């Protein structure tokens with residue numbers, strides 16, 4: 001009885017001090033060990049976006065592509081070497097994801113401010129994504145921290161696990177479900193496409209072949225930027241206001257002006273659940289902002305390495321000791 005009582009007291013104490021259980025992330029992970037870590041990341045993200053507003057979009061996407069491939073473990077940041085195949089050249093990433101130099105700069109600055117290697121690259125991605133959202137007009141959320149960095153990466157998993165823009169709704173839902181995310185998460189997280197750009201090679205099929213569910217003027221405008229062949233790298237914004245975290249993405253979908261096939265799949269005018277969610281966010285920025293943060297936190301919780309798993313990488317491009 002006494003032992004049970006003690007155990008009970010022990011657990012009560014633990015929860016009173018809010019020590020996270022093993023395997024869990026916490027918002028104050030760096031508060032003691034390096035209080036300057038988060039302000040440093042924020043400052044560098046703000047400066048980078050002031051120089052190039054698209055960088056915010058690119059940082060948000062990096063975190064997504066990290067999390068969907070064996071969890072949020074910084075694996076996307078590892079460079080290919082003669083003896084190591086990383087994820088950067090995987091189809092969804094090659095010539096597409098960006099922001100690696102900035103992440104290197106942030107990591108170096110954080111190591112200096114912290115006087116040591118204590119902040120993981122995976123956590124830097126999560127914080128930089130949040131800071132980008134806030135700088136560009138979204139609302140703030142508390143990022144959970146304490147992820148450690150992978151010592152491995154998988155190009156195959158990156159090819160398989162990052163959803164393709166040619167997917168139809170059921171496959172998009174299945175992809176998110178395989179990561180523990182529901183239909184609501186799919187719709188609100190796709191709202192990240194309120195930021196950033198896509199390449200002609202990615203949306204060409206949509207603007208020439210998706211004739212049944214694309215606004216005619218919109219398709220014609222895009223065809224001027226993206227010919228039937230060639231000019232593969234020409235860019236078009238993912239919504240009408242690509243550097244502002246607003247609800248134009250959802251408004252565009254309601255008007256059949258989604259840039260990617262996968263975007264337009266969320267609104268087909270058939271009154272389905274995703275239709276209703278798109279319609280809700282399209283005329284309710286507060287609802288979008290309120291729901292986006294929690295969904296990002298949920299995405300950020302995908303299979304993190306914690307405790308003694310993985311490592312804190314000294315340099316985000318290489319495993320320690322390379």
Ligand code: HEM
Nearest residue numbers: 057058061064096163164165189192196197198199202262
């Ligand atoms: C639902 C499935 C999704 C698909 C099929 C998809 C696909 C794509 C594609 C094809 C691009 C353009 C790539 C290029 O042309 O090089 C893109 C850009 C982008 N994606 Fe997604 N995405 C999805 C979900 C998400 C999620 C969940 C996020 C973040 C939470 C996100 C954030 C972004 C951002 C911010 C950009 C613009 C990046 C930039 O301009 O650098 N996407 N996405």
Ligand SMILES: *[C@@H]1O[C@H](CO)[C@@H](O)[C@H](O)[C@H]1NC(C)=O
Nearest residue numbers: 088089090091093094095155
């Ligand atoms: C990545 O893109 C480059 C440049 O377009 C290309 O040469 C290379 O073959 C691509 N890598 C892979 C693995 O597809």
Ligand SMILES: *[C@@H]1O[C@H](CO)[C@@H](O)[C@H](O)[C@H]1NC(C)=O
Nearest residue numbers: 204205206208209227228229
């Ligand atoms: C349109 O679809 C056809 C049939 O799938 C395909 O062969 C063609 O390349 C597509 N056109 C464009 C511009 O993507």
